[in-house]
Amino acid sequence: xxxxxxxxxxxxxxxxxxxxxxxxxxxxxxxxxxxxxxxxxxxxxxxxxxxxxxxxxxxxxxxxxxxxxxxxxxxxxxxxxxxxxxxxxxxxxxxxxxxxxxxxxxxxxxxxxxxxxxxxxxxxxxxxxxxxxxxxxxxxxxxxxxxxxxxxxxxxxxxxxxxxxxxxxxxxxxxxxxxxxxxxxxxxxxxxxxxxxxxxxxxxxxxxxxxxxxxxxxxxxxxxxxxxxxxxxxxxxxxxxxxxxxxxxxxxxxxxxxxxxxxxxxxxxxxxxxxxxxxxxxxxxxxxxxxxxxxxxxxxxxxxxxxxxxxxxxxxxxxxxxxxxxxxxxxxxxxxxxxxxxxxxxxxxxxxxxxxxxxxxxxxxxxxxxxxxxxxxxxxxxxxxxxxxxxxxxxxxxxxxx
Numbered sequence: 001x002x003x004x005x006x007x008x009x010x011x012x013x014x015x016x017x018x019x020x021x022x023x024x025x026x027x028x029x030x031x032x033x034x035x036x037x038x039x040x041x042x043x044x045x046x047x048x049x050x051x052x053x054x055x056x057x058x059x060x061x062x063x064x065x066x067x068x069x070x071x072x073x074x075x076x077x078x079x080x081x082x083x084x085x086x087x088x089x090x091x092x093x094x095x096x097x098x099x100x101x102x103x104x105x106x107x108x109x110x111x112x113x114x115x116x117x118x119x120x121x122x123x124x125x126x127x128x129x130x131x132x133x134x135x136x137x138x139x140x141x142x143x144x145x146x147x148x149x150x151x152x153x154x155x156x157x158x159x160x161x162x163x164x165x166x167x168x169x170x171x172x173x174x175x176x177x178x179x180x181x182x183x184x185x186x187x188x189x190x191x192x193x194x195x196x197x198x199x200x201x202x203x204x205x206x207x208x209x210x211x212x213x214x215x216x217x218x219x220x221x222x223x224x225x226x227x228x229x230x231x232x233x234x235x236x237x238x239x240x241x242x243x244x245x246x247x248x249x250x251x252x253x254x255x256x257x258x259x260x261x262x263x264x265x266x267x268x269x270x271x272x273x274x275x276x277x278x279x280x281x282x283x284x285x286x287x288x289x290x291x292x293x294x295x296x297x298x299x300x301x302x303x304x305x306x307x308x309x310x311x312x313x314x315x316x317x318x319x320x321x322x323x324x325x326x327x328x329x330x331x332x333x334x335x336x337x338x339x340x341x342x343x344x345x346x347x348x349x350x351x352x353x354x355x356x357x358x359x360x361x362x363x364x365x366x367x368x369x370x371x372x373x374x375x376x377x378x379x380x381x382x383x384x385x386x387x388x389x390x391x392x393x394x395x396x397x398x399x400x401x402x
Contacts, residue, residue: 004029004045008038016041025107060125062158064098066151069130073147082143083109101125114138128291129153129274136281146281153277156353160266160360167262167364174375178382185386186215193390207389243299250298254327258371262363267301268329269356272349279346286313301327318345331355 004026007018017038023029030040068089075085083106090102101122108118116135119126130150137146194212197204204212218225239245253263274295278288289309293302304325311321319337322328332352339348 004043006033006038006040006044007042008033008040011037011039025104027107027111060095060098060101062154064093064095065125065130066154066158068093068098068102069147069151069154073144073151076147077144082115098125115143127295129278129295132278132283132287132291133281136278136283140282142281149277149281153273156273156357157270160269160357163361163364164262164266167368170368171371171375174379178379181379181383182386183218185383185390186211187218189390190215190386191219193394196394205389205392208392211386211389247299250300253298254300258367262360262367263298264327264329265356265360265363267296267298267327268332269353269360270296271301271305272332272335272353272356276346276350276353279349285318289318304328329356 004021004023005018006021006029007016009016021029021032023032026043026045029043033040033043071089071092072085075088076082080088086102086106086109090099090106093099093102104121105115105118108121109115114135116131116138119134120131133146133150134143137143140146190208190211193208194204194215197208240249254260254267256263271292274292275288278291279285283291286309289305289312293305293309296302296305304322304327308318308321308325308328312318317337317340319333319340322336323330323333335348335352336345339345342348
């Protein structure tokens with residue numbers, strides 16, 4: 001049960017009252033007020049997730065969405081009515097926020113709305129791919145199959161992203177170690193070398209002078225450095241939320257050395273898998289291209305797909321339309337052309353997605369293997385340079401004493 005704050009007019013006294021009511025949904029709350037002799041004027045659900053801890057603990061994850069879709073597909077396929085299937089899924093859901101969403105979906109379905117319309121009221125949970133497939137499944141009478149398809153796609157996409165994040169963990173750890181080692185030596189060892197030279201009235205070598213000046217600056221103005229980093233991080237985060245920032249980052253991903261091949265294959269696999277899923281469920285070609293453009297999560301690739309969609313709208317073949325786009329890998333239009341000739345575009349897009357998913361696995365393993373020696377060399381250069389800047393002056397002092 002959820003709490004709703006309401007403003008209603010008492011039918012017996014004609015006065016406006018404000019209070020709180022508990023109900024499963026907004027519709028149920030309105031019905032309850034009418035039964036009590038009130039005319040609802042405004043009903044709002046109380047938000048229990050305003051605080052940071054609430055937002056974190058009630059966050060709906062990709063896993064929650066996949067489980068919901070998979071369970072609902074199984075229950076509908078077993079012959080259970082939609083409302084009963086939704087109630088069973090809600091009872092098995094551990095995430096409180098997801099339970100609330102499903103309860104609202106149940107209320108809308110029981111109120112006469114289709115499942116696609118009910119899910120569409122929660123765009124932060126169910127994206128356009130889910131809505132398009134559910135709508136197509138309702139129209140064709142294959143809702144269980146549509147739900148199964150979208151759950152499978154979400155699982156594949158989540159698996160790919162998990163592998164990419166895993167490949168990034170090791171470099172991140174090594175970089176943190178490099179920075180930590182440098183700061184430790186800079187702030188503890190270098191000042192002692194400086195004091196040693198001052199005690200002996202000797203002039204520090206140039207490299208050591210640079211390091212001691214850096215250490216002095218960090219020790220004196222550490223608060224300023226932290227402040228500048230915080231301000232810089234804030235403005236960078238804000239910039240990356242703008243259209244220009246998003247485009248800059250997406251362009252960077254497609255062209256960054258070492259990782260660009262991985263990202264390009266990821267986007268092609270995502271586009272092909274989404275296209276296959278949508279077309280196989282009966283979604284029209286232009287709708288498929290529009291939804292797929294949004295699903296790739298890269299505005300540069302999305303612009304290319306949108307341009308191809310305009311050409312398809314004008315009567316050109318999809319394979320020819322995609323072939324002229326810079327970041328669309330050549331296998332995609334080649335396989336789509338075969339599909340156009342055989343009448344099985346969805347099947348060819350599925351095979352394309354599988355090829356790129358397999359290649360992506362190999363690319364991630366290759367990057368993980370190649371990046372270890374590269375990072376070790378970087379660590380050796382930085383750490384060795386600092387050790388040299390510390391030890392060489394000491395050796396020169398020892399040689400001068402002899």
